Amino acid sequence: MKDFNSDLFEPGTVMDSDYSRGGASSSSSDADFGFAFNDSNFSDRILRIEIMDDSVETRSDSDGCTTIADWARQRKRRREDIKKENNVVDLTLLPDEQILNENQTGIDDFVPCENQDEEAVAMVEEPPSGDETAVANSNDSNLNMDCSAVARVRTLHISSPILAAKSPFFYKLFSNGMRESEQRHVTLRITASEEAALMELLNFMYSNSLSITSPPGLLDVLMAADKFEVASCMRYCSRLLRNIPMSPESALLYLELPSSVLMADAVQPLTDAAKQYLVGRYKDITKFQEEVMGLPLPGIEAILSSDELQVASEDAVYDFVLKWARTQYPRLEDRREVLGTRLARLIRFPYMTCRRLKKVLSCTDFDNDVSSKLVIEALFFKAEAPHRQRVLAAEASSSNRLFVERAYKYRPVKVVEFELPRQQCVVYLDLKREECANLFPSGRVYSQAFHLGGQGFFLSAHCNMDQQSSFHCFGLFLGMQEKGSVSFAVDYEFAARSRPTEEFVSKYKGNYTFTGGKAVGCRNLFAIPWTSFLAEDSLYFINGVLHLRAELTIRQ
Incomplete structure (x- = not known):
């Protein structure tokens, strides 16, 4: 549906009238x-609802469902049935809206094939002599589908101002400037599975409330509200669904609703809540x-969009995405499509290691043009000055978090390596105050691996108990990744920037012969208690x- 998010009578949209000038203070919405x-x-009108027999395509998702999980399974099975039984007609190519009347020619009545993707079909008619209401009925071979017979008819008395105020669909129907807008009889054609949801929707347009509370029923009403463009009801259903405890099944179901529903602002809080649930879980x-x-x-996509994803490094995110894509999309063409258009933007390539970026260039799962662009962009970011990197991260939008650093388990480091006169490296590690605070009382945070003399090393920051003074303190350690029985003699020095000069000040020196899998360092790097270390x-x-x-x- 088009994005209509307010009733004509909602606050801010109430037109001047004798009633409003008379001092009414509340909105009639x-x-x-x-x-x-x-x-x-x-x-002032009569609504004639023609109820068609259900086919496989139009059967309600909530038939026989009592829970969201049942609704999701039913919907999945029905989609599979549709694929098997009807793989000819693509209903997404049908016109956005079809408003029919008895005098129009060349337009046929039809029954859309899937409830969640269909648009409302309406006919505005002038009753002929007698009690019968004329209904246009013809066959269009272009639609390539048969209309079910009308099983029964329901007739309701309706107020066109009330319906038009709540729904752009009915507003257009009643104010199209044609002769039909002055006629009393309006016909809607729906399937039997839509009847309960439509009746709830019509009642809501009068009373601003629903009698159903079950998640499957609310979803059906939400779909009907989308079909007939009743944004206030979409918001109402969305709010009720958000108040129901969420599960992985329900969260995924909300994110897989038809695109017309997902695009509506009224449903955005529900999809945002679903994403947050998945991210948290x-x-x-x-x-x-x-x-x-x-x-x-x-x-x-919801999970990878999070800044708080707890992974070892962005290299691990890249590896996971490739593994998932290869599992879900065995065909290379499909995999390249989904990686290039949907998932690549969620991998934060600027925070991957250069070694892994080199492998991206030779990865056949990406188109060459895509991988080259991603790697070049990442390398340019790495080459920027630190203040410029912070500016790029601050400018990142909610839809593009490429330059925003995640809360990695293994914190990124910057390394300067020297081969002469001796093999040496200088490693820089930055930790936010919040990260340090979260280490209390016995936490640890590790750096990404860096290399010296062909061996992998890492730094680890700890919250320790000082053995002499019995208070918590900040410790920093150096470890070597286990690589058999290789022995390395290393001199090391730890330093930290300190106010007021903001220059690096040496805090600890040591030397150690590493044999793999060992870590050495200082338990109380700043020789102060934890509370003083974290003080303002x-x-x-x-x-x-x-x-x-x-x-x-490396010592010679």
């Missing part, structure tokens, strides 16, 4: 006109790896960031 529903005394994807691997594309007047946080430096030199 909140008024309860339930007393007038289907009452001829307060109605699968924040650490390693704990639910098998479950996450089975998630559909909208779920994966701490000398070691500059604009909320702790800047650490480690120098490693």
Whole structure:
């Protein structure tokens, strides 16, 4: 549907009238006109609802459903049935809206093939002599589908101002400037599975309330509200659904609603809540790896959009995305399409290691043009000065978080390597105040691996208990990744920027012969208690960031 998000009578859209000038202070969008529903005394039109027999395509998703999980399974099975039984007609190519009347020619009545994607079909008619209402009925071979027979008819007395105020669909129907807009009889054609939802929707347009509370029923009303462009009802259903405890099934279902529903502002809070639920549940994807691997594309997109994703590094995100794409899309063409258009923008290539970026260039899962562009953009970001990188990250929009750093388990480092006169490297590690605070009372945070002399090393920051003074303190350690029985003699020095000069000040020196899998360092790097280290007047946080430096030199 087109994005209509306000009733004509909602606050801010009320037109001047004798009533409003008379001092009425409340909006009539909140008024309860339930007393007038289907009452001829307060109605100016007759709505004739033609109810068609259900086919496989139009069967309601909520038939026999009592839970969201049932609704999702039913919807999935019905989609599979549709693919098997009807793979000729693409209903997405049908016109956005069809308003029919008895005098129009060349336009046929039809029954849309799938409830969630169909547009409302309406006919405005002038009754002929007698009691019967004329209904246009012809066959159009271009639509390539047969209309079910009318099973039964329901007739309701309606108020066109009330319906037009709530729905642009009915507003256009009643004010199209044609002769039909002055006629009393209006016919809607629906399927039997839509009847309950339509009746709830019509009642809502009068009373601003629903009698159903079950999730499947609310979803059916939400779909009907989308079809007939009743944004206030979409908001109402969305709010009720948000108040129901969410599950992985329901969250995914909300994200897989038809595109017309997802695009409506009225449903945005519901989809945002679904995304937040998935992000919170699968924040650490390693704990639910098998479950996450089975998630559909909208779920994966929601999870990868999060800044709080707890992964070892962006290299791990890249590896996961490739594994998921290869599992879900076995055909290379399909995989390249989904990676290039949907998932590549969610991988934060500027925070991948250069070694892994080199592998991206030779990865056949990406088109060459796509991979080259991604790697070049990442390398340009890495080459920027730190202040410029912060500016790019600050300018990132909610839809493009490419330059925003995640809360990695292994924190990124910057490394300067020297081969002469001795093999040496200088490693820079930055930690935010919040990250340090989260280490209390016994947490650890690790850096990404860096290399010296062909061996992998890492830094780890700890919240320790000082053994002599029995208080918590900040410690920094150097470790070597386990690589058999290789032995390395290393001199190392730890330093940190300190106020007021904001220069690096040496805090600890040591040497150690590493044999793999070992870590050495200082348990109380700043020789102060944890509370003093984190205090607002701490000398070691500059604009909320702790800047650490480690120098490693291989001893000859």
